[in-house]
Amino acid sequence: MQAVGIVVEYNPFHNGHAYHLEQAKKVAQADIVIAVMSGDFLQRGEPAMVDKWTRTKMALAGGVDIVIELPYVYSTAPATDFAKGAISLLSAIGCDSFAFGSEDGSIQPFMNTFQLINSHRTEYNALIKESLKTGASYPKSLHYAYEQLSQKFPATYIDLGQPNNILGFHYIEAAIALGSNIKPLTIPRIVAGYHDALQEGATIASATGIRKALATTNTLQCVQDFLPKSSFEYIADWHGTYGEFASWETFWPFLQFTLIRHTPHELTRYAEVSEGIENALIKAAKTSYSFSSFMEKIKSKRYTWTRLQRMLTHIYTGFTKEQLQSFDAPSSIRLLGMSKKGQAYLGMHKKDISLPLISRVAAIDDAMLAVDIHAAEVYNLSVEHGTKEYSLPKDYQTPPIRF
Numbered sequence: 001m002q003a004v005g006i007v008v009e010y011n012p013f014h015n016g017h018a019y020h021l022e023q024a025k026k027v028a029q030a031d032i033v034i035a036v037m038s039g040d041f042l043q044r045g046e047p048a049m050v051d052k053w054t055r056t057k058m059a060l061a062g063g064v065d066i067v068i069e070l071p072y073v074y075s076t077a078p079a080t081d082f083a084k085g086a087i088s089l090l091s092a093i094g095c096d097s098f099a100f101g102s103e104d105g106s107i108q109p110f111m112n113t114f115q116l117i118n119s120h121r122t123e124y125n126a127l128i129k130e131s132l133k134t135g136a137s138y139p140k141s142l143h144y145a146y147e148q149l150s151q152k153f154p155a156t157y158i159d160l161g162q163p164n165n166i167l168g169f170h171y172i173e174a175a176i177a178l179g180s181n182i183k184p185l186t187i188p189r190i191v192a193g194y195h196d197a198l199q200e201g202a203t204i205a206s207a208t209g210i211r212k213a214l215a216t217t218n219t220l221q222c223v224q225d226f227l228p229k230s231s232f233e234y235i236a237d238w239h240g241t242y243g244e245f246a247s248w249e250t251f252w253p254f255l256q257f258t259l260i261r262h263t264p265h266e267l268t269r270y271a272e273v274s275e276g277i278e279n280a281l282i283k284a285a286k287t288s289y290s291f292s293s294f295m296e297k298i299k300s301k302r303y304t305w306t307r308l309q310r311m312l313t314h315i316y317t318g319f320t321k322e323q324l325q326s327f328d329a330p331s332s333i334r335l336l337g338m339s340k341k342g343q344a345y346l347g348m349h350k351k352d353i354s355l356p357l358i359s360r361v362a363a364i365d366d367a368m369l370a371v372d373i374h375a376a377e378v379y380n381l382s383v384e385h386g387t388k389e390y391s392l393p394k395d396y397q398t399p400p401i402r403f
Contacts, residue, residue: 001345004028005090005098005182007070007083007171009038011048011211013058013231016101016190016204021063023187024099032065032345036089037336038075039372040379041317043082045309047379049211049245050238053393053401056337060403061230065342067401068093069334071368072375073327076313083170088178088330092355097183100171103162105188110165110172113146113157120149137304164189202226214245241391242383248291248309251382255316256294259285262315271314271324277303281315317375323367331368332356337401359400 004024010017025033037059039052048055056067074085090098104110117124127145128138136144146160158165172184190204205226213222220239224232235245244250259267259281267278280298288294299305314320333355338346346357358364361373376395384390 001031001341001348002029003032003034003066003093003095003345004030004185005034005036005093005095006064007086007090007098007100007167008035008059009042009048009207010035010055010059011042011207012050012227012235013055013062014205014207014210014227016206018062018228019190019204020099020101020187024185025063027185027187028097028099028183030097032339032341033063034066034068034090034093034095034342034345035059035064036068036070036086038070039072040376041072041076041313043075043077043079044306045076045311045313046248047246047251047313047382049214049247050235051246051379051383051392052336052376053398054234054238056401057403058228058231058234060337060339060401061234062228065339066093066345067336067338069336069372071330071334072317072319072371073324073368074330076310076319078310079166079170080173083167083174084177085330087171087174087180087182089333089355091175091178091180091182092330092353093333093357094349094352095182097185098171098175099185099187100164100168101189102158102164102168102186103189104158104165104168105186107184107186109156109158110168110184110186112155113150113160113169114172114176116149116153116155116157117146120153124149135301137302137307139304211245211247215247215249242387246379246383248312251316252291252294254382254385255291255312256285256288258316259312267315269320269322270311271319271321272307272311273315273321274311277311281312317371317378319371319375323371327368330355331366332358332364334361334369334372335359335400337403339403343402362396 006024021033040048042048059067068089070086074082124145127148128141131141131144143161150157160166168186175182175184203225210223210226220236264278264282267273267281268275284294284297288297298308335357361369373395380392384392
């Protein structure tokens, strides 16, 4: 059975994702689709709007055959490590290819871009340092270095100012660095860009646009046309149970408490917290009535919004620099859900899977998996605060969803 891998967050699963899924299977001529999906905290440093088990159900209902978890260590990491973890897992589970959505829509410019940067790595790094000295952020410095190189050595390259192109580049970079035979494929994004708001009369929108619409309106119906029926029902059930979707705004009282209870020195222990910002975090937390007001006080030219959010995610979950440095590569494959075809694939390829495949975690002693379980626990506690009963799945007790 031929398998194509995809890297997803499904926050939430929408019509654009359904299109990408269909096209990935078609272009790869694959029998099944395997999705490596972020858990309860995401790459831009924020909690998922609904938990990973609900998003797994959306994925399976939408046509994914196997859903595996991208560990917290990678799902909340900068693009390079995010891609490394994802491609490692898709390779380990036996995917023949992986398909990603991109603004470019053609694979050769990605390969040209990789060759350009890889062949001029010393010059590229020197240009990055030159830009950083001016006070530019790291992402802006990367883009500056890339623009300088691409002007010097003309060819058909991708626009590395576009978010999906950036991730796609790092997926290819990771596959080559890992020595994997997995074949890269790309599907062009259609209709909506990454940050676009909902467009009247359209049926495809970005996940960002959908979340913004849900956050600024009092009705779920505003997003109904942009989601498959099953996804809409899952988010409607969630909203009916908890009254709101998970976000930093809803988590703010808990994040605020977490920040204030620490000393500045203690905050420096956490992953991605760079020396000097700890005092500003505590000072702003003491005087902010919301997450957005807090972020307005701490954002700066030096720190991007995403970098700050990832920093806060690690403080919130208690994930330290020491823990981060102790992990080098995925240690296992956490199975979240599967269709009947997915189950058949696992049965046929069991001997070829190069990492332990874990379906029940209660008896497993694995440090990376323990981080995932802890992250799920603090996510659940924040979501369920104030409810009469705890209804979210307990991560260490939950078996894979069979669809």
